[in-house]
Structure formats: structure tokens, C-alpha cells
Amino acid sequence: MSGSQVSEQRPLTSLPGYRRVLRVEPADGAVVAMLEDDLHRMAVRLRHDGSRVLAAEPLMDRVPWTVCPGAAEVLEKTFTGILLKDVTVRRDKQANCTHLHDLAVIGAAHALDSAPLEYQVFISDPRDADGGEERELEIRRDGRVVHRWTERAGRFVEPPSLAGLSPLTMRDWIAGLEGESREAARLLQWASLVAHGRKMTDEQRQASLGLRPSCFTMQPDRAPQARMAGGIHDFSAGGREPLEGLRDRFEAVFGS
16 A cells, blocks of 8 residues: 555554544535534535636534634635635645635545545544554545554654654655545644644643644634634544534535
8 A cells, every 4th residue: 555554453443532534525516525523523615617616615613713713704715716726735724724724625626526535534542652652543535544654752653654754744755645645644644733632631722822823713813812612522432423414504504
């Protein structure tokens, strides 16, 4: 398998930890991309004519910060009217909600596909191990494992090609992959950073707002006004599944 060597280990579905599901549903003249994890529940529909975005419709159903909903208007302005091929990871991402932005990017990439696509992410909670806290990370595409990584003390130890790198220093490694392997690696990298928020205290989350202007909420003019909004939903504890009811919620707001 390109990029990762998936070993025969116990399934991450049996371990407590972070869960994320991202689903893309292309249709004639529109594509819907939906995401839910422990901290977020969002969707974006791009209406298009086959080459250009005619409208961007974002839904922020559960967000971590009170000021996050203001990012919906920014996303509409960022992508409405541009070519689908220009909906990329480099277009004003820090000015946007990064999660809405990511949904728009992957939606545009698969807008002309003939079938839906779903990614599932599993990241174990940190546990003590020789050499530092350890996490296992896995991403599946339509039920098939694409990457499985092991991180210890903030750096990867498996697969060997990734050893010594961290989620913040693996850009070149990802760039060396191709096709769905690259797309899945990028999604797992982003999720690996978000997953830390699951175990942070309220004080740590509030303090993180001032670290760097990496998204809409963390811009210097908004961060001081941000307060925690939605709670953490632990999908690994059982109960409902990620994305359950989100498509119905989206259509209630925007129509079918």
C-alpha cells in the first residue's frame, strides 16, 4: 500500500478515542460534503455548472466556539463564482473556518464523481508507553484502511517511511504520495491535530485561542470574544453514529 504499511493490530474501533466521519455526495449540479467528529458537525453544498461554483451553502450545526458561525459568510465569499479546480487548500484557509474550508475543497475535488465517498478516522486517546505517550491513528476510505500510523511522544514511529516526523513536519512526505493515498493522508494529518482538543481541559482550550491566527475564530480581533459553545461528543463510548441525521438537518435549512 502506498505510504503506509497497515499491520495486523487490534481494530481502533475497540479503543476509546477520537472519531471523525467525512462523507461526500455528488449529484447533478451540486455536491454535498458533511463532517462530524467529537467537536464539530458541519456540511457544505457547492452548487455548480460542471466547471464553476455557482453557490456555496455552509451549515454549522455544532461548533466549539461562539463566534464560529460568522465563518459561514466568509466561506460563501471565498468560493462562490470560482472554478471548481481553483477550490484548493491554499485559498484563504486561515480566514475561514478550516473545517468548512476542507469540506469545500474535498467536495470540489469529487463534485463530478459518479458515487458517494466516505472517510472514517479513528485516533486512540494517548496512553503511556515506553518513550512517551502513544497514539494510534487510522483512516479508512469506504471501509478500507488506507493509512495506519503510530505516534509516540509527538513523533511517528510507524510506518518506517514516516518515522521521526510529526503532524506538523510531514507536508513533504504527504506530497510524495499520489491519488487517494495523498488525500487520505492529508485528512488524517488534519484530524490528528484536532483530536488533541478532545482531552484538553476548558482552561487549555480557552488558552489555545491566542496561540496563532490559524482560523476564522482565532484571528486577533475575534479570539478575545470567543467562548466555548458545543460540548464534546464521545462517539467511541457508543450511542449514535457520526453524521446521523445531518443530511436531513441540512435539507431542512437549505432544501433538497
